[in-house]
Amino acid sequence: MIQVxxxxxxxxxxxxxxxxxTLGDGSTLLRDTxxxxxxxxxxxxxxxxxxxxxxxSSGLGELVSAxxxxxxxxxxxxxxxxxxxxxxxxxxxxxxxxxxxxxxEVAAIAAFDPEIDSDAAPSPGM
Amino acid sequence: xxxxxxxHRAIVLDSRIESVDQAEATADRVAAxxxxxxxxxxxxxxxxxxxxxxxxxxxxxxxxxxxxxxxxSLSPSDLVVNxxxxxxxxxxxxxxxxxxxxxxxxxxxxxIFLARAFMDRVEVRPSSSGTSVLLIxxxxxxxxxxxxxxx
Numbered sequence: 387m388i389q390v391x392x393x394x395x396x397x398x399x400x401x402x403x404x405x406x407x408t409l410g411d412g413s414t415l416l417r418d419t420x421x422x423x424x425x426x427x428x429x430x431x432x433x434x435x436x437x438x439x440x441x442x443s444s445g446l447g448e449l450v451s452a453x454x455x456x457x458x459x460x461x462x463x464x465x466x467x468x469x470x471x472x473x474x475x476x477x478x479x480x481x482x483x484x485x486x487x488x489x490x491e492v493a494a495i496a497a498f499d500p501e502i503d504s505d506a507a508p509s510p511g512m
Numbered sequence: 513x514x515x516x517x518x519x520h521r522a523i524v525l526d527s528r529i530e531s532v533d534q535a536e537a538t539a540d541r542v543a544a545x546x547x548x549x550x551x552x553x554x555x556x557x558x559x560x561x562x563x564x565x566x567x568x569x570x571x572x573x574x575x576x577x578x579x580x581x582x583x584x585s586l587s588p589s590d591l592v593v594n595x596x597x598x599x600x601x602x603x604x605x606x607x608x609x610x611x612x613x614x615x616x617x618x619x620x621x622x623x624i625f626l627a628r629a630f631m632d633r634v635e636v637r638p639s640s641s642g643t644s645v646l647l648i649x650x651x652x653x654x655x656x657x658x659x660x661x662x663x
Contacts, residue, residue, distance in 0.1 A: 409565055410529045440554075443562055443626055447619035454617055471554060478629050479622055480611050 388412040389437075390419045398430040398495045399423055400466075404437035407445030416445075420452040429461025430498045434491070436467030441475055453485065461502055462486075466494050519545065519586035524579050525564070527572035527597075535564040535582055539593065542584045546591050546651060555630035556591065556649055562623035563595045563645045571597030571643050593647040601638030 388405035401419060406412050423431060433452070441449070449465075456463040464486040468476065476482040488494035523538055525531035539560035543553040564580060572578035578598040585592040608615050610622045624645075628634045633648040 408561075409532060442558060442565070443620070443622040444565070446622060450617055451619050475626075478626070480616060484616055 388415055390415050392419065392423065395491075395495055397500075398432050398498055399428045400432045400434055400491065400495075402434045402437070406440040406442075407438060407448060408440065408442045409444035413444050413448040416448050417451065420455060424455060424459055424461075429456065429459055429502050431456055431461065431463045432466050432488075432491070432494050432498075433463060434466040435469070435472055438472055439469060441472055446475065446479060446481065450481065450484070462498055464488055464494050464497065466491055518588070519584065522581065522583045524581050525568075527568045527574050527576060527578050527580060529568065531568055531580060532561055532564050535580075535595075536561045538582070538584070542586060543591065543649075546586050548591075548649070548651075552649070556593075556647075559627040559630045559634075559647050560593055560595070562627050563647065566623050567595055567597035567599075567643070567645075570602065571599030573599065589651055591649045591651060594644060595647070596642055596644045598642045601640060601643050603638065604636035 392401045539557045543556045567580040581596045583594045631647045632650045635646040637644040
């Protein structure tokens, strides 16, 4: 139902999500991945949702939770490559005003604040 | 298939997360049979999903002795979905506005809001024996058989 992988590009961790972010396993896997990255000191996180075809309200809650957790650690989380359905959902719920949403991975990576203090040296992705 | 044919279908689900996927799949089949396009089917199934989640989690509180009943009724004018739990009822008027700035970063509280955004009419009817939520989607824009296009 959901696949989550991540890779490191410079100081940014790109998390590639595919499938459905919904109540249950989908939300849990995303939550665990974000927690794992924060535990490793990764504070610049780019969530690539280009292959996500469905998010329910629980999934939206996970995105919000991920965002607030990363911010609390002094980091930043941006969204990349929203599908039409996900974009509509973020607009309806006004979460589009909360997240920094990007369409280009290169531009998104360049947009992270270089002043963010990372606890971890860049490491190879999964 | 006659998309204007009246249909009535009911399913009774256990109070567990897996039931939500079953409700969604059934809603998608009924909506497809009604002739809704892919975008409308997505909105309908999401509304059914959100209300079923509420029924399982909040209404029945995962109580294995309680069921969620979903009735789908398709008439020439409307798709009507009635989702009932066996909880103690709740006051929908007391729900926080998820669009209020102070609530935007809340992790939950968007389910009924999304159902209202995606359906033409949503009625929440709480009672001491459970909550019933009526979801209505009009079919007026879809005339597969009775309005042939003339050029």
